[in-house]
Amino acid sequence: xxxxxxxxxxxxxxxxxxxxxxxxxWKKAAEKLGIVPNVLQAYSLRPKRLRNFMAMYNELMLSPxxxxxxxxxxxxxxxxxxxxxxxxxxxHGAAVRQLSGDPELGEMMALNYRVADLDARQRAMxxxxxxxxxxxxxxxxxxxxxxxxxxxxNEDVFDLxxxxxxxxxxxxxxxxxxxxxxxxxxxxxxxxVSSDAKPDEKPPSTPKRQ
Numbered sequence: 001x002x003x004x005x006x007x008x009x010x011x012x013x014x015x016x017x018x019x020x021x022x023x024x025x026w027k028k029a030a031e032k033l034g035i036v037p038n039v040l041q042a043y044s045l046r047p048k049r050l051r052n053f054m055a056m057y058n059e060l061m062l063s064p065x066x067x068x069x070x071x072x073x074x075x076x077x078x079x080x081x082x083x084x085x086x087x088x089x090x091x092h093g094a095a096v097r098q099l100s101g102d103p104e105l106g107e108m109m110a111l112n113y114r115v116a117d118l119d120a121r122q123r124a125m126x127x128x129x130x131x132x133x134x135x136x137x138x139x140x141x142x143x144x145x146x147x148x149x150x151x152x153x154n155e156d157v158f159d160l161x162x163x164x165x166x167x168x169x170x171x172x173x174x175x176x177x178x179x180x181x182x183x184x185x186x187x188x189x190x191x192x193v194s195s196d197a198k199p200d201e202k203p204p205s206t207p208k209r210q
Contacts, residue, residue: 005180006178006180007038008041009177010045012041013044013045015044034184037182038087038179038180038182039053039179042173042179065159066156067125069099070096072163073095074113074126075164076095077109077110078109078113078130079167079171080092081110081112082129082133083133083175085171085174087174087181088167088171090185091181091182093107094185094188094189096109101189103191113126113130120150121150125147131143132164144157147160
């Protein structure tokens with residue numbers, strides 16, 4: 001059964017009517033990814049907000065950090081799992097599968113990260129992501145101490161917290177607009193592949209079926 005065909009219940013502007021800089025973004029996305037992510041199309045209803053959204057995403061997800069890109073995508077999926085955000089579970093679940101080369105890891109992040117064979121540092125990060133999403137008022141010095149004990153620096157905790165907060169915002173916008181993910185994400189990296197990820201992007205040691 002196919003998902004609904006709309007991108008956003010608020011509609012999306014015709015790409016031909018977008019400002020030139022955004023048309024360039026659309027072209028580059030299509031060339032690099034083969035698609036224009038639906039989140040960008042949904043946000044193009046408010047072009048200035050779209051530019052801010054892209055700048056924030058690029059800073060959080062692509063800039064240097066003590067958190068690897070895979071770990072940041074894992075955080076996005078765990079936050080989205082707590083919020084039951086269909087768009088982000090599908091889109092970022094695909095990113096976890098692609099970066100790790102492990103479709104099982106992607107499913108575990110989406111359905112229940114606690115079953116994954118994670119190292120202590122990653123477990124602490126994802127536990128914090130879940131807590132800050134579900135019961136943010138309960139976050140205390142003990143939680144920050146647990147992150148420090150797991151090896152996260154103050155800068156890492158800042159990056160972790162901001163990434164969690166960003167995806168809570170993104171999830172709520174996706175819910176509000178009834179945003180649908182690009183159908184291509186569903187089939188992406190569903191079988192194990194050899195990973196060419198950089199050392200800091202290697203997947204944790206999840207068990208493989210023989």
